Amino acid sequence: MVDFTLKDHYTVQDLVDIVRVLRAPGGCQWDAQQTHESIRRNFLEEAYEVAEAIDQNSTEHLQEELGDVLLQVVFHTSIEEDAGHFHLDDVADGVCKKLIFRHPHVFGDVTVSSTGEILANWEELKKKEKGQATQADAVDAVARSLPALWRAEKVQKKAAKVGFDWDSVDGAVDKLSEELDEVKEAISGHGDPAEELGDLLFAAVNVSRFLKVDPEDALQAACDKFAARFRRVEEEVTAQGKQMEEMSLSELDAIWNAIKHPDTH
Known part of the structure; x- marks a missing residue:
């Protein structure tokens, strides 16, 4: 039995102590073997579960998932503490200094009149803080680990800040159509399909950015919509006493269209 006092209510410091016990000799062999790389995906999954709790508007679920994210923060910090690099107070110190530096209108003597000015100042201070001398540096700094759609959106927003952007959504839509034509050409043997598909998706994100x-x-909603309609297609096929594998694509498509446009049937 490890030397740890059980309580009715624990604090952040207790969490730090528990992780230390788990990773120490005599603790948990699995925890002791973990590295930043081995639990990297865990961190991402926990962050997405926080997002799911927010979408569900569930306070109880949110509290639980935030705890799981906090565990990840403490765990990664414990690895670095054992290596003699930094501890949790250093992590807190860094983010506190960052917040103070990026809020001169609160902690300094800068005057702002709108949230737009606040965000503009934030971006400039962030560039200064990270040593980004050019806007291209800011574009390059967008994390490659982001979901590709979000990365594309952030890259486009960075470029737009210096005027490298369409005047309106019309230009973005025209570009989307152009990229679709290039995908078709690539499929017929004139170009790299993967590259052209990437350009098409990038152009689609540009349109979404203009439409806010x-x-x-949007893509998640499309996935949900497809899944719901697919289920209804399968239910209709089953109601006809058949299986989807037995039916032709045209027959399935007819059912799909009937579900998609019920008023026309």
Whole structure:
């Protein structure tokens, strides 16, 4: 039995102590073997589960998932503490200094009149803080680990800040159509399909940005819509006493269209 006092209510410091016990000799062999790389995906999954709790508007679920994210923060920090690099207070110190530096209108003598000015100042201070001398540096600094749709959106927003952007959504839509034509050409043997598909998706994100639509949310909604309609197609096929594998694509497509446009049937 390890030397640890059980309580009715624990604090952040208790979490730090528990992780230390788990990773120490005599603790948990699995925890002791983990590295930043081995639990990298865990961190991402926990962050997405926080997002799911927010979408569900569930306070109880959110509290639980935030705890899982906090565990990841403490765990990664514990690895670095054992290596003699930094501890949790250093992590807190860094983010506190960052917040103070990026809020001169709160902690300094800068005056702002709108949230737009606040965000503009934030971006400039962020560039200064990270040593980004050019806007290209800012574009390059967008994390490659982001979901590709979000990365594309952030890259485009960075470029737009210096005027490298369409005047309106019309230009973005025209570009989307152009990229679709290039995909068709690539399929017929004139170009790299993967490259052209990437350009098409990038152009689609540009359109979503002009429409102020989160591209990730839009695609998730499309996935949900497809899944719901697919289920209804399968249910209709089953009601006819058949199996989907037995039916032709045209027959399935007819059912799909009937579900998609019920008023026309």
